[in-house]
Structure formats: structure tokens, C-alpha cells
Amino acid sequence: MNRGVPAIDRPGDPAFNAGMTSSPRSPILVLGGTGKTGRRIVSRLSERGVPVRVGSRSGTPPFDWEDTATWAPALQGARAAYVSYFPDIAVPGAPEAVAELARIAVQGGTRRLVLLSGRGEEEALRAETELRDSGADWTIVRCSWFNQNFSEDYLRESVLAGEVTLPVSDVPEPFVDAEDIADVAVAALTDDRHIGQLYELTGPRLLTFADAVGEIGAASGRDVRLARVSGEEFAAGLAGHGVPADVISLLRYLFTEVLDGRNANLADGVQRALGRPARDFREFARRAAAGGAWSAA
Numbered sequence: 001m002n003r004g005v006p007a008i009d010r011p012g013d014p015a016f017n018a019g020m021t022s023s024p025r026s027p028i029l030v031l032g033g034t035g036k037t038g039r040r041i042v043s044r045l046s047e048r049g050v051p052v053r054v055g056s057r058s059g060t061p062p063f064d065w066e067d068t069a070t071w072a073p074a075l076q077g078a079r080a081a082y083v084s085y086f087p088d089i090a091v092p093g094a095p096e097a098v099a100e101l102a103r104i105a106v107q108g109g110t111r112r113l114v115l116l117s118g119r120g121e122e123e124a125l126r127a128e129t130e131l132r133d134s135g136a137d138w139t140i141v142r143c144s145w146f147n148q149n150f151s152e153d154y155l156r157e158s159v160l161a162g163e164v165t166l167p168v169s170d171v172p173e174p175f176v177d178a179e180d181i182a183d184v185a186v187a188a189l190t191d192d193r194h195i196g197q198l199y200e201l202t203g204p205r206l207l208t209f210a211d212a213v214g215e216i217g218a219a220s221g222r223d224v225r226l227a228r229v230s231g232e233e234f235a236a237g238l239a240g241h242g243v244p245a246d247v248i249s250l251l252r253y254l255f256t257e258v259l260d261g262r263n264a265n266l267a268d269g270v271q272r273a274l275g276r277p278a279r280d281f282r283e284f285a286r287r288a289a290a291g292g293a294w295s296a297a
């Protein structure tokens, strides 16, 4: 066993060759392998002694969604791949990119593909359809909003600043833990029983953004509040901080259109995939606070 020793593969390693895609020694490619979900998947697979290839612009070989020429080399010899699209599965062009990646993967012998998708998003649904139609042995992991957006991504700064400013109403969201997403993805990548399954992942509880911010305040001991603004004010605030127009438009879409109540319901994907309940937001907030997520000045 290779416990705790990262089994990250490299070109030159014998298992890196095409034609070994079903061998236990051939690697699993994790796209977005340095991101919130991907790095947890890399770490879990490595702990099990599964060879892993990190797919990102800093991977070896590098993988870049904006450069199709990098896709086949990254997939070469991989027995399975976790497909996390960047910048977001909800943006125009995502379905076409997923379709092309799946085509290249299946053609090269990487049939087992696990797609990270989003709930209630038109482009995400189209990307899912492309994957299902690709001839791959697919699993779809369709997720609600990640808890870790507050601790490891764009909302962390606002928590530290004491005010999370968003164009949100009181529509509740069943935030999901990236730890659960990683557990489900690893199960899907390593166990054929998950082929052809669509897992809709949510947490076990509906919370408004005000509830979520309140729980973070309680867990961290920080004085932090939610400030509600209009979509226009939100966009103007981001523009004032130099955020690019396409990112502003994506965030506005996610916080207004997608957060209109369509996803205000719980799903049982974690229970179905893993046979246990999903982790609760309160547990996440305690764990993140204890880990120092909101300790920086």
C-alpha cells in the first residue's frame, strides 16, 4: 500500500502510456485538481495509493481548457477522469468544451468520466446531455452551492471584512460540503456501480445566505453580517474593484437568476451514492473556523 504517499504520475512513468487505461496502475486524471473539489479528490485517491494526474495549467503535462491541444496529452493513458470545468459549468461554451473533451477521452480509451455539474443552470444541463451522449461510462455529480465558497473562494474576503454584500433575497439554498462532493467523486471514479448515475448533491438543510453568514459568525467568533444590495449595486461594486465584466455577469446570473427558488429543495445524492447523510453546514463552519479559514486579519 502507498498510504499517505502521493502517487502523482509523470510522463516517463510506465503507467503513463496509452493502452493501459483499464489497468489499476494507470492514473486517474483530476481536472481542476488544485481547486476546491479537485484537490480533495487528489488527496483521497493518493491516500488510497491510486495513481493520480493533476489536470490544471500547472499540472504535468499542463491542461488548459483554453488550449484544446493540451487535452489529449493530459488524458493519455488515464483510466478515468474527473471533469471540473473552468471558469464555470454555467457559462456559454461549457457544453461544447465538455462534449469535445469527452470525445477525445473516449476516442483515446478513457471511457470513465465523472462530471461536476451545477443545479438549475441551463448550460450545465446541456453539458450533462453532451456527456451522456458521448459514449462515455458517465457519472454526473450535480451540486448545489459549495460551503467552501465562504472559506476558500471569493466570499472569504467578505467574511474577513465583516460584511458579505450580495444581491440575494431570503430564498434558501441547501449548501453542500466539498468534502461530500469529493467522497462521491472518488466513489464514482473507483467503483463501476456508479456508471450511469446522476447524483444530485445538497447539504441536509436549507439556509438563507443570512443564515449561513450567521452560522459562520457564531463558529468563528467574528462580527460578520449579510448586506443585501440590488443586482445593479452588486455589479457596480465589483466593477469598482476591477472585477472583469464576464465574471461580474456570471456572478450576477448565479446570485439572481439561479437563486430564484428553483433550487430551494433538498436532494438525496450523498445518501444514494455513499449510504450516509450529507454533512451539515454547521459542522463545516466549525471545522473551517478551527482550521483558521477566517483567522487572517
Ligand SMILES: NC(=O)c1ccc[n+]([C@@H]2O[C@H](COP(=O)([O-])OP(=O)(O)OC[C@H]3O[C@@H](n4cnc5c(N)ncnc54)[C@H](OP(=O)(O)O)[C@@H]3O)[C@@H](O)[C@H]2O)c1
Residues within 6 Å of the ligand: 031, 032, 033, 034, 035, 036, 037, 038, 055, 056, 057, 058, 059, 063, 064, 065, 066, 084, 085, 086, 087, 088, 089, 090, 116, 117, 118, 119, 143, 144, 145, 146, 149
Ligand atoms: N462553487 C460552487 O458553489 C459550485 C456549485 C456547483 C458547481 N460548481 C462548478 O465547480 C467547478 C469549479 O470547481 P472547483 O470549485 O472545485 O474549482 P476551483 O476551486 O474554482 O478551482 C479552479 C480549478 O481550475 C483550474 N483552472 C483554472 N483555469 C484553468 C484553465 N484555463 N484550464 C484548466 N484548468 C484551469 C485551477 O487550477 P490552475 O489555476 O492550476 O490551472 C483549479 O484547479 C465549476 O465548473 C463550477 O461551475 C461550483
